[in-house]
Amino acid sequence: MKGVWLVAKREILTRGLSRSYIVGVVVSAVLVAGLTLLPGLLGGPSEYRVVLTGTESAELATAIEAAAEGFEEFSVETAEVADPEAARAEVEAGDADAAIIDNTTLVTESGADQQLAVVIDGAHQAVTTQRQLAEAGFDPADVNAALTVAPLQDDQLGGDDAGARQGIAYFLVIVLFFMVMMPTMYVAMGVVEEKSSRIVEILLSSLKPWQLLVGKVAGLGVLGFVNLAVPLAVGLAMGDVTGAVAELPSGLTGTILSSLVWWVLGFCFYAAMAGALASMISRQEDMNSAIGPLTMLMILSYVVAAVYAWQPTTLVARVLSYVPPFSMFMMPVRDAVNDAPLWQQGLSALLMALAAVGMFALGATIYRRSVMRTGSKVKLTEVLRKSS
Amino acid sequence: MLEVRNLRKTFGDNVALDDVSLTVEPGRMFGFVGANGAGKTTTMRIAMGVLESDAGDVRWDGASLTKSRRADFGYMPEERGLYPKMKIAPQVAYFGELHGLTPAAAKRAAGEWLDRLGLGDRGDDFVQDLSLGNQQRVQLAVSLVHDPKMLILDEPFSGLDPLAVDTMAGVLADRSAAGVPVIFSSHQLDLVERLCDTVGIISKGKMVAAGTVTELRRSAGRRLRVNVADATPGWEQTLPGPATSCGDGEWLVDSADDQGVLAAAMAAGRVVRFGYDEPSLADIFREASA
Numbered sequence: 313m314k315g316v317w318l319v320a321k322r323e324i325l326t327r328g329l330s331r332s333y334i335v336g337v338v339v340s341a342v343l344v345a346g347l348t349l350l351p352g353l354l355g356g357p358s359e360y361r362v363v364l365t366g367t368e369s370a371e372l373a374t375a376i377e378a379a380a381e382g383f384e385e386f387s388v389e390t391a392e393v394a395d396p397e398a399a400r401a402e403v404e405a406g407d408a409d410a411a412i413i414d415n416t417t418l419v420t421e422s423g424a425d426q427q428l429a430v431v432i433d434g435a436h437q438a439v440t441t442q443r444q445l446a447e448a449g450f451d452p453a454d455v456n457a458a459l460t461v462a463p464l465q466d467d468q469l470g471g472d473d474a475g476a477r478q479g480i481a482y483f484l485v486i487v488l489f490f491m492v493m494m495p496t497m498y499v500a501m502g503v504v505e506e507k508s509s510r511i512v513e514i515l516l517s518s519l520k521p522w523q524l525l526v527g528k529v530a531g532l533g534v535l536g537f538v539n540l541a542v543p544l545a546v547g548l549a550m551g552d553v554t555g556a557v558a559e560l561p562s563g564l565t566g567t568i569l570s571s572l573v574w575w576v577l578g579f580c581f582y583a584a585m586a587g588a589l590a591s592m593i594s595r596q597e598d599m600n601s602a603i604g605p606l607t608m609l610m611i612l613s614y615v616v617a618a619v620y621a622w623q624p625t626t627l628v629a630r631v632l633s634y635v636p637p638f639s640m641f642m643m644p645v646r647d648a649v650n651d652a653p654l655w656q657q658g659l660s661a662l663l664m665a666l667a668a669v670g671m672f673a674l675g676a677t678i679y680r681r682s683v684m685r686t687g688s689k690v691k692l693t694e695v696l697r698k699s700s
Numbered sequence: 701m702l703e704v705r706n707l708r709k710t711f712g713d714n715v716a717l718d719d720v721s722l723t724v725e726p727g728r729m730f731g732f733v734g735a736n737g738a739g740k741t742t743t744m745r746i747a748m749g750v751l752e753s754d755a756g757d758v759r760w761d762g763a764s765l766t767k768s769r770r771a772d773f774g775y776m777p778e779e780r781g782l783y784p785k786m787k788i789a790p791q792v793a794y795f796g797e798l799h800g801l802t803p804a805a806a807k808r809a810a811g812e813w814l815d816r817l818g819l820g821d822r823g824d825d826f827v828q829d830l831s832l833g834n835q836q837r838v839q840l841a842v843s844l845v846h847d848p849k850m851l852i853l854d855e856p857f858s859g860l861d862p863l864a865v866d867t868m869a870g871v872l873a874d875r876s877a878a879g880v881p882v883i884f885s886s887h888q889l890d891l892v893e894r895l896c897d898t899v900g901i902i903s904k905g906k907m908v909a910a911g912t913v914t915e916l917r918r919s920a921g922r923r924l925r926v927n928v929a930d931a932t933p934g935w936e937q938t939l940p941g942p943a944t945s946c947g948d949g950e951w952l953v954d955s956a957d958d959q960g961v962l963a964a965a966m967a968a969g970r971v972v973r974f975g976y977d978e979p980s981l982a983d984i985f986r987e988a989s990a
Contacts, residue, residue: 315798318794318797318798322786322794325790326783326785326786326790505783506781506783509780509781509782509783509784510777510779510780510781511781511782511783512781513745513748513750513775513777513779513781514775514777514781514795514842514843515798516749516750517748517749517750517770517773517775518767518770518771518795518798518799519798520767684745684750684751
């Protein structure tokens with residue numbers, strides 16, 4: 313274990329203290345912190361001002377304000393002005409979002425925002441209908457009663473916030489993909505660096521090949537984890553302060569935290585594979601072809617997950633959430649929409665952990681058999697067939 | 701004492717080592733010479749445990765070598781290896797720790813060796829910023845940092861300027877004098893001849909000669925060099941053994957009967973040169989590798 317620790321420590325110290333790494337962590341933390349402020353900046357309450365003039369202004373104003381109350385984070389302030397010129401002037405100056413003249417003309421800069429238009433249109437319909445019915449001889453009280461309609465009940469079959477949950481699941485898939493991809497590449501590059509500089513020969517005179525592989529994966533894994541966890545912690549803390557976390561659909565904080573576990577499992581799986589594949593080549597130029605199978609598998613599982621993030625309760629999604637390495641993306645997706653009980657997540661994590669261990673065993677074998685062979689790319693079949 | 705016994709190694713159909721044995725005794729310096737591809741590097745890699753042999757074994761002080769006992773060895777591979785983007789002092793110390801030193805001891809030893817090799821003020825530089833010769837010094841420091849009980853160095857002198865060669869030779873002689881068995885390979889035969897107590901010559905995977913330089917000279921078959929002024933052409937026919945001309949009237953004679961050769965030469969004319977010819981290591985090497 314001491315050998316593993318020394319190798320890991322060297323990775324952590326040499327890369328972790330490098331300027332590029334530290335800057336990277338700080339930048340992502342700042343970006344994530346900025347993201348938590350976004351909802352407040354973009355999705356804040358919409359406030360409108362509507363000016364009215366001429367006939368039925370008072371009725372319209374009352375109707376508009378009443379309708380606006382039905383919406384959350386939406387409010388309309390109304391005011392009466394002296395004449396049409398004043399109303400147009402307010403809209404032109406940008407002081408008002410809309411002006412209504414004589415309950416016949418709507419003045420805006422370039423059309424009213426959708427929600428505002430709906431409210432104004434509704435008010436216009438209501439006030440006009442009421443007047444016309446009254447003119448036709450109906451009792452205003454009866455008219456009023458007849459016109460009062462209870463709003464439609466909102467019943468989302470996907471449960472509350474289904475859209476938000478799927479959006480966050482999709483976001484998690486993207487984050488997991490990139491956060492696993494990056495340190496995995498570092499593992500591959502590090503293995504080739506040691507092999508191409510032949511330093512591996514000195515290392516292997518005092519270390520076993522598996523110690524070198526495990527130490528490298530562990531060291532770069534710690535750095536990758538910090539790179540993921542620090543921005544996440546900053547984001548959650550900031551979100552707590554700004555109230556963004558409280559607005560998350562319930563249980564999603566847990567999903568975000570458990571995605572850290574999925575990250576660890578997924579990284580171990582892919583990093584072991586990357587180390588093994590990279591040990592078969594001697595030059596950085598051969599990297600793309602060497603780790604081609606890994607990139608393919610990773611992109612495939614990412615694309616599948618990205619598609620099924622929007623259909624997380626289908627059979628395919630449920631099956632794939634148990635199949636390593638697809639499960640590292642699919643299970644968080646299902647968890648995000650509350651489709652996976654804890655035992656299912658545990659079972660899937662266990663399978664993924666077993667796959668990672670298996671990949672380590674296979675990777676260490678490939679690594680041991682090919683790391684000392686230099687020159688052209690070692691063939692995988694050759695490495696696997698060799699019995700010694 | 702390091703004993704390499706009956707090593708055999710094949711790469712595919714290519715027999716890289718065929719029954720290679722050698723012994724490096726404490727306090728002795730063993731020079732390992734051979735043409736490119738003869739098997740020096742393969743032998744050393746197997747001795748370091750970096751490669752596995754197909755047959756034969758490597759023993760240290762009478763017992764077979766394990767990974768932990770090899771941790772006491774110092775190794776310099778033929779194709780140098782250092783982390784280009786790591787600072788020198790931590791890098792040397794890292795290898796010290798890999799060989800079992802405590803962090804503090806490794807740091808101290810790294811500093812001492814870098815001082816001794818003239819790199820004391822460059823400990824915070826990155827390896828990639830050093831000249832090749834200085835990188836080689838760092839490489840030597842890496843192989844020495846843990847005060848090894850055995851030194852295995854593959855081509856330690858290649859690419860060094862004369863001053864660096866002297867530094868390297870001094871360090872090796874010093875370690876050897878401290879009782880450490882040292883084995884190194886080199887193509888610089890004059891250097892091997894000057895530094896080494898024992899020399900092994902390997903050719904096409906086989907040890908073709910091994911022993912002290914004196915022994916090798918003796919076994920190479922000493923020849924008599926004789927020059928007779930004013931001898932009539934064809935006089936060499938009277939010699940008791942086969943003779944080859946070296947030009948300018950000089951002949952090399954293969955014969956154990958030195959007095960017979962002298963008598964024949966005196967009979968042929970005025971003898972201006974007569975004596976045993978000491979072959980250089982290069983001569984021995986050429987002959988053994990042929």
